[in-house]
Amino acid sequence: MRFKNVFSIIGPVMVGPSSSHTAGAVRIGRVARQLLGRTPDQAVITLYGSFAETYSGHGTDLAIVGGLLNMDTDDDRIPEAFSEAEKAGMRFELRRGTGTAPHPNFVKIEAAADGKEISVSGASIGGGNIEIHTMNDFAAGCSGYYPTLVIAHDDQVGVLASITAAASDAGLNIGFMNVDRKERQGAALTVVECDRRPDGALLDALSSLPHIHGVSVVDLTS
Template structure:
């Protein structure tokens, strides 16, 4: 008989669970989704694809994703009770699996709702406890959990990208990588900006006040937010 009574009795460095991709990576996907939503959702739909869909019960992927959505880090032992914690907090979680093919085998789609506000996040776990967000509200992006990054939601207008870059430069924030996506010319757009430094709250407030900017999310790798 195994000396472990639960998959969560196996603890590695900075993770809980037997699989870095299916457990630790999944927890990071959930936590990134929560922080991008910038609130604790009331209703959550989780759709698992590929390997996630096939092995999630044995590897605790469902509990890890839920734990991340509750704000638990990958090494937080509360993950084992995350489903009960969500129920106690009145969070409605619906988890399903899909046979649809995806670009990566460890893929989860998370649809979050609160007060008539809805966000749809697609995340992947490439292995080694890493996590990336690859889609936000239909925008194709690449945002990794081990980087500092900014999400700048804005109207597609002339000069917005330059205004954001100039404001960051004025505060000594260096841009390591930037991607810009838009749904159509002149419509809603999204900047994903990887920064060498963490972006403090006072700078995000300034960014929100720029013309045509509709929303800001700052993800700082050390704090998880």
């Protein structure tokens, strides 16, 4: 695990009781919320491993629902996340997953709103830190620590070059990039961690590129 700063060791400012089971869970929920782009109308939350065994006592269920409502780790409303979800009109279902998972503290979130559907799976790895394993069933490999571009596109020659050129023209430094595809010349997803939040002009530029089907920003720093 890569420690970013002292808070990676002692944990973030948060509503307890656990940085792994609560703070990390909030952040995974926020990733799903921001990938969707709004509060979900409905969500299915499937918990694995230690998350599945202890979620009620440790508030993991409340934390994930709070994250789906875009609450941060220190939001005083997290203990009331279920009632806040009801106020927001968000329906959700909690499930215990079967089989093995990549990490003991693992969750898959499937959420939908206005006809758009997304999925995020990730692990809470300690100190409030997370690893996002998949987005929309593509490998993601990002940390949520930096502002992140999520770009859906065709697997075609020149697409990655056009993405990096647009970022460079906007003065945006890329710290990490992961690309996954379903098949050659099929659907693909590129995840880009950046040193600052991409602005609207860059998002418009990326959206207008050939073979790009969708651009989202996940930013847990704001």
